[in-house]
Amino acid sequence: MRLDVTAIKSGYGKVTILHGVDFSALPGEITCVLGPNGAGKSTLMKTIAGQLPAIEGDITADGASIAGVGALRTCMLGIGYVPQGGNVFAELSVRDNLMASAQAFAGASGRIDEVHRRFPIFLERATQNASTLSGGERQTLAIAMALIAGPRVLLLDEPTAGLAPIFVDRIVDWVRELASGGMGVVWVVEQDPEKILAISKTTYVIKAGRTAEVLDSRSLLQPGRLEQVLLQADEGSAGPTRA
Numbered sequence: 534m535r536l537d538v539t540a541i542k543s544g545y546g547k548v549t550i551l552h553g554v555d556f557s558a559l560p561g562e563i564t565c566v567l568g569p570n571g572a573g574k575s576t577l578m579k580t581i582a583g584q585l586p587a588i589e590g591d592i593t594a595d596g597a598s599i600a601g602v603g604a605l606r607t608c609m610l611g612i613g614y615v616p617q618g619g620n621v622f623a624e625l626s627v628r629d630n631l632m633a634s635a636q637a638f639a640g641a642s643g644r645i646d647e648v649h650r651r652f653p654i655f656l657e658r659a660t661q662n663a664s665t666l667s668g669g670e671r672q673t674l675a676i677a678m679a680l681i682a683g684p685r686v687l688l689l690d691e692p693t694a695g696l697a698p699i700f701v702d703r704i705v706d707w708v709r710e711l712a713s714g715g716m717g718v719v720w721v722v723e724q725d726p727e728k729i730l731a732i733s734k735t736t737y738v739i740k741a742g743r744t745a746e747v748l749d750s751r752s753l754l755q756p757g758r759l760e761q762v763l764l765q766a767d768e769g770s771a772g773p774t775r776a
């Protein structure tokens with residue numbers, strides 16, 4: 534599924550954070566979102582996922598407007614979202630976390646089997662509370678929960694932040710397979726983005742609530758380039774403005 538965001542404005546209550554973001558994600562590609570802290574990357578993901586209303590501008594999925602339809606409808610339309618820091622039900626068992634996200638979606642049980650094949654640990658620890666998992670396992674569970682809904686686009690907000698390299702590699706490999714199967718993947722990058730930039734096509738640089746640059750992701754792997762782009766971007770973090 535193709536996602537297009539056009540001149541979107543969004544924020545919290547009367548505080549506008551996004552002042553006009555343009556962004557697209559194509560099926561079968563990994564699209565990165567990069568920018569300094571506070572630039573509005575997470576706000577953009579929340580807006581696409583329907584958790585924040587767009588004040589102006591449009592969001593389309595395969596050409597049809599989804600702006601204003603809300604989080605549930607957005608999810609039902611095939612847009613999966615894993616918020617920054619992941620989101621699992623800490624006091625539910627691993628099994629119930631997976632089941633919770635399976636309730637509403639046709640074909641979910643096949644996708645749960647797939648998750649178990651790929652991560653047998655979730656079968657082994659099915660009855661343990663999710664709170665007993667390591668950070669990397671919890672983040673993996675959060676992504677699995679989003680995938681069980683059978684999305685055609687997956688939004689991942691800093692999915693590997695703070696994780697051990699083994700989990701970073703696993704999640705990067707997993708996402709590469711999903712994209713080569715045709716899924717669109719949006720990845721908000723954190724520190725050490727080299728692994729994901731290497732397999733991503735396009736990177737959107739968000740600065741102070743606006744799309745500052747659209748770059749070939751691999752060009753950011755040239756020595757010093759990433760630092761340069763981030764430094765330029767650092768000139769402005771969002772700085773909320775009142776409507």
Ligand SMILES: Nc1ncnc2c1ncn2[C@@H]1O[C@H](COP(=O)(O)OP(=O)(O)O)[C@@H](O)[C@H]1O
Pocket residue numbers: 545548550568569570571572573574575576577771772773
């Ligand atoms: N729930 C919220 N209520 C009010 N302001 C918020 C909220 N969440 C984030 N912000 C503000 O929005 C701006 C952008 O935040 P965010 O989108 O999280 O940035 P990023 O993900 O790029 O670090 C920041 O100034 C932040 O303080």
Ligand SMILES: [Mg+2]
Pocket residue numbers: 574575576617690
């Ligand atoms: Mg963020």
